[in-house]
Amino acid sequence: MGAVTDEQVELVRALIIGVPVGRVTTYGDVAAAAGLSSARIVGWVLRIDGSDLPWHRVLPASGRPASHLHTEQLERLRAEGVLAVDGKVDLRTLRHQF
DNA sequence: CCCCTGACGCTAA
DNA sequence: GTTAGCGCCAGGG
Numbered sequence: 174m175g176a177v178t179d180e181q182v183e184l185v186r187a188l189i190i191g192v193p194v195g196r197v198t199t200y201g202d203v204a205a206a207a208g209l210s211s212a213r214i215v216g217w218v219l220r221i222d223g224s225d226l227p228w229h230r231v232l233p234a235s236g237r238p239a240s241h242l243h244t245e246q247l248e249r250l251r252a253e254g255v256l257a258v259d260g261k262v263d264l265r266t267l268r269h270q271f
Numbered sequence: 272c273c274c275c276t277g278a279c280g281c282t283a284a
Numbered sequence: 285g286t287t288a289g290c291g292c293c294a295g296g297g
Contacts, residue, residue: 177294200279211292212279220278221294228278239278246278 177214181207185218188271192230195254196269197262199234206271230269236262 184207192198200212209215212234219228229249232238237260238246247257255267 175293204279209293211294213277213293214279216278217294218278223278231278233278234280242278 177209181209181214182218185209185215186226189219189223189226189228189231191271192227192269195267197230197232197250197255197264197267198269198271199232199264201234202268202271203231232262232264234264236264 185203188203188206189198200215203215204210204212207215215231219226219231229246232246237243243260247260247262250257250262255262
């Protein structure tokens with residue numbers, strides 16, 4: 174199985190939309206829930222067409238946003254009450270369970 | 272077809 | 285705490 178189906182892409186979008194305000198998820202968790210073999214695919218979906226999604230609630234497993242998004246993502250999260258310490262979000266407490 | 276670039280993740284050192 | 289290496293996979297040149 175190598176091809177990414179449209180259903181999987183739609184599922185990724187639906188899953189992300191389902192993350193509640195004030196909570197976050199990770200690329201890996203979304204990938205697993207959508208049945209994808211690689212977290213990169215989730216990043217790909219968001220990069221290609223994620224502007225209409227709450228993409229800021231998706232973080233790397235490290236809890237630290239990719240450098241080019243660092244400022245904006247943390248700002249959006251802060252606006253929802255998700256605070257970061259040293260640019261890092263505490264996934265242990267804020268991670269959403271699918 | 273080969274090579275490179277990513278909004279990634281895990282392990283080892 | 286850090287860096288390096290590998291696996292992963294879609295697209296573009």
